[in-house]
Amino acid sequence: MHPSLKSLTTPRPTRRGFLTGSAGLILGMYLAPKARASVAEDGSAPNAFVRIAPDDTVTVLVKHIEIGQGANTGLPILVAEEMDADWSQMRAEQAPVDPSLYVNTAFGVQGTGGSTGLSNSYMTMRQAGAAARAMLVAAAAEQWGVPAGEITVSKGVVAHEGSGQSSGFGALAEAAAGMPVPENPALKDPAEFTLIGGEGVTRLDAETKSNGSAQFSIDVMRDGMQVVAMVHPPKFGATVASFDDSAALKIAGVNAVRQVPSGIAVSGANTYAAFKGRDAVIVQWDESGAETRSSDEIARTFAEAARKSAKVVEAEGDIDTALENSAQVIEADYLFPYLAHAALEPLDGVIELREDGAEVWAGEQIPTISRQTMGGVLGIESSTIEMHTMYAGGSFGRRATPDSHFAAELAHVAKAAGPGAYKLVYTRENEMQVGYYRPLTAHHLKAGLDADGNITGWLNTVANQSIIADTPFAMMMKDGLDPTAYEGSNDLPYDLPNSRLSWAQMQGGVPTLWWRSVGHTHTAYAVETFLDQVLQAAGRDPVEGRLALMREDRPRDAAVLQRVAEMAGWSGPGMGDSRMGVAVVRSFGSYVAQIAQVEDRGGMPHVTRVWCAIDCGLAVTPDVVRAQMEGGIGFGLGAILHDEITLGEGGRVEQANYDTYPMLRINEMPEIEVSILQSDADPTGVGEPGTPPIAPAVANAWRALTGKMPYRLPFARGAV
Template sequence: MHPIVKPAFAPRPTRRGFLAGTGGLILGLHLAPQARAESSAPTAPTPGAFVPNAFIRVAPDDTVTVLVKHIEIGQGANTGLPLLVAEEMDADWSQMRAEQAPSNPQLYANAAFGIQGTGGSTGLSNSYMTMRRAGAAARAMLVSAAADLWGVPAAEITVSKGVVAHGPTGNEASFGALAEAAAKGPVPEDVALKDPADFTLIGAEGITRLDARSKSTGQAEFTIDVYRDGMQVVAMVHPPKFGATVASVDDSEALAIPGVRAVRQLPSGVAIYADDTFAAFRGRDAVVVEWDESAAETRGTDEIVETFTAAARTASLVAEEAGDADAALAGAERVIEAEYVFPYLAHAAMEPLDGVIEWDGSAAEIWSGMQIPTTSHATLAGVMGLGQEAVTINTMYTGGSFGRRATPDNHFAAELANVAMAGGPGAYKLLWTRENDMQGGYYRPLTVHRLRAGLDGAGNITGWVNQLANQSIMRGSPFEAMMQGGLDPTSYEGANDLPYELPNRRLAWAEMRSPVPVLWWRAVGHTHTAYAVETFLDEVLETGGRDPVQGRLDMMRADRPRDRAVLERVAEMAGWSGPGTGDRRYGVAMARSFGSYVAQVAEVEDRDGAPHVTRVWCAVDCGLAVTPDVVRAQMEGGIGYGLSSILGEAVTLEPGGRVAQVNFDGYTPLRLPEMPRIEVSILPSAEPPSGVGEPGLPPIGPAVANAWRALSGQAVRRLPMRPA
């Protein structure tokens, strides 16, 4: 009888120890390109294809390390993807580890993008079958190795909590003990996956996040923590107006500051190189820059809003149309109109943009939280005149992003490369300040909606028109190819394909232009479309004498049962009996985004003439909830982030074009005492997993606004809700 080998789960290995380690099983799962579509069954490799979608390492110490192709920005990628592997391997959760995958689109492409990148709440959904197949293949290889070692049929071997066993002989072995033998076997081309009824980890409550301890204790390393020998810190002075460029630089006073090494003009502004952060910031404040503002945005917010509003009133690029909306409005018993203005919004992540670059003139290594490594990698190599093989990117933990680090133009990567080129071989940390971040653009687009609805004598909606105006995020980016007929779907997503029966409807869009750079912001277009649609609908239902919940249910399309289910569930959770009549009122809203369905009810009271949200009920259908704790956390985070934006956040341009907000004194995010009590219900589902990072956000704004209108009689149509 072979000796029994019990697992001994060791501490997490370091990144370099992992990459340089020898021994054990390193698994590259070979899947055909078609497998990226996430079919429900394994796909055999195409002859000659070599497209690894995931790597797994089983070390001699029994740890199982999963290289995660999606950046961990707080959404739980470093837990969700290893969990899928652990489920199919029948590993013990305590032996699982996560590492960020290196920049390599051939190995780690996002199935939704075709390149390596994270966004659109696609991380877990596009990895679901891939990572399960990877885990199942690793398990099969370990079982095969054990069968050969013990001379028994593989079918008689079981695996449970990281132990491979053969009951009839009593043989047992840990993963690590079998790793070397397993590594010599072929990677199976076709593996059977578990029946969901047999899941023990997927869908389980109480799964501890793999990064929870290190982040709680300060051991987790973020870009801001990275220091290299001889490293200089670089601070930036950017143009005070969008579209302005450097005309002249006087660096005499800056260079006189102890610790300041150099001042260099870059395409994006002026860089100050120093021995430490304090000296770099002092140098930044001392340098004198004259700007050429001939191509700059010089309009203030009020002027921009006026221009956008005029465009929304005449928007003619039709995104969706059915029936004859104009005739329906003309023949309506009553027509209701409303215009909504949504401001530019900053992402305001806790960790501003930062990066470290070290190069010797022929090769470069970068440490940064780059959300789309493929395009960043190409930009770094291009700016520095290097082959991509000479550029190494270490993807770091990131203190938030909300879309900010997913820039199609890779402006930060280009700036980091230019810092290195202007400074010469060496190590540099480029560290944006909060002021750089707040005034640096790449905001959620300023948007204006104009809605009209017609009612018949019985209060039924006979016509619906939504016209909106904003800047396109995709225009001028590598994603512009996704625009069809001149339409940018991210500009109006959520205003189309509504769950309600509206036989006569039209959605039209006007594309606006401005030097102010815009970018996707958590939940992208749904952040304003859900607010406009769901608050306007609430007013229309009230005008027609309908209850907000029952009115929506009465209008629900027959082919949208999942929308109906979350609305019915949240109404049940909140004990809905209408908006209420006391000092606290209730508002409801719902939205489908990123494949998930969310409905919310908000309880609101008046505090000093402004809304204060005391409680939120949230029902979500996100398909199979792989990690319910993470789903709840993401719903709570989305609610907090969305609530923050609608209550007090706005980026405004002063007359002349300068951004008024510089830090959190003028851009006021939600404070902890303002966070409501939240109750989340996850609807059971056998559908594939869908997004959770963003869908919790869209309904909270309109739910609060609807409750506030019931309480105060005020319909808030220009955000934020609180006066400045």
């Protein structure tokens, strides 16, 4: 579905080839996922992850975009560990767009998402570092005439104690490139790790992001570049009927106003001119195919569907009979709003269209699909599009659109204007109102209890739009089911007899997209708050009750729950002016439990403390793990307290900027304590798993404090 592409960003490296300029020698090798190594017959290296420069610096080509999650630190640590390099000599650079070399095996394309960055690259990057080390040692052994087994490598120095000879990596790099690539490079025993799992490793992007020298898409400037601002339809599905650009063209610096499929593109000599011109264009819209329902109307339709029969995802036992025979039946309906990603840097990108192809600078999460899309729009071979993956100022899923709508729009802008350089920059209003939100979702849950308070049945029906249907990711669907729509409601860690999970696929004109932790953002809330209510009805403690229900084959869920209870000194929700609530969620391969302490401040919950325990397998960079947990907690907390995207009468989005879609304020950020469980398992995701538990933990604490449970988010809606 996604054919391999050959990138023109850099020449394909040879085993003896030097990079142009001062970057030095490439140490190239091909390392398949299972450490199988080979070199093409022509002597070229079909993959290269490591560059060694004459000054001993080691640059790691990172195949995952750096959007704040620490990819440009975590992957180089893996290489440095196996090379026995000194951390001060390590560098990171985004890999060129070439899925035949840098594929994300979880997706089948080159891309970042789903918290797969580190887990997908863990063995590959270790093998790359181990192979590089072995080749450096082999080169030293040959030059010095000593046995390779007597050579040591420590902190970037290759040495032979017996002869007193030593060398940095740079002096050996050219000779090392001529050595055979190890078939199965020996990897370190984890007990020997000095960098992996270590504390206090400085992020490689920290300095440049702190001093402002890091380059984001919005920083890119090209000679003669025009800045482009968009006028998008006010309703989803509307199109341009006609437009009047006379006033816009009178504004100094406005160069052109053109219609493209997604709206009106205004080109200016600078950002100010482009934005002023955009505001002056008068557009008549054809709304015959537009989504004209309000979000309240959509919500009612979804909520009704959640209470009806739907497609069964998984079932065990006879839920209908179990509920009918239960001594007590508890029921709840939940509604979750559309949510914007609201990343600090809005979507932006630069394209330079030439007669022989194009060059693009953008923070693309799935560059394989984006480049194919742009090639189709421009009518050129995608291989003639050179793409530079830039730093991105946040994403939370926003830059991973299956339809590559922004890349397509950027290409349409260039196609309409002709050869030249163009920077397309969304305003916050563009970003907030163009769509691609977390899907509005309804849940209906029922649970039965017997006379002794034991759960006899569990029913959950989810109704929402599919994110992946009719996209290149539709291959993820099976039997008409979109796993991202209900993930977290299935495969629960609890032993629940007579259960059924169903999904109702809803249709709508609002573009939807994965949002940090995707389905888990709503399923965790529904499952964990409803379970809390069921346990209360049964007279069970929220922690002890969960532990008693844990399946024997899910010990890691129980372990994080026990750890977080110890951290918080749990002896129940508490008494007085504050209460505690708990939640435990497995997402993206990681296990996270959180306890939140909540106070009532003016009818709204104020979270004073959060305890968080995580099992993410081997924690390669503990500082990054803690940072991601803290960031995920803040991200999720802000959303449940304040945020929703609403469509007013006629289908117009009512939020436009941070004044109507507020972010969490610093005085709302709780004190957070994170404990990382020691594990020998391979690393799993950390970018997203910190977000799902915070919402139910806060809601459970709020219910313990006030007796009220918000079934419709956010809290600010007044549902509490």
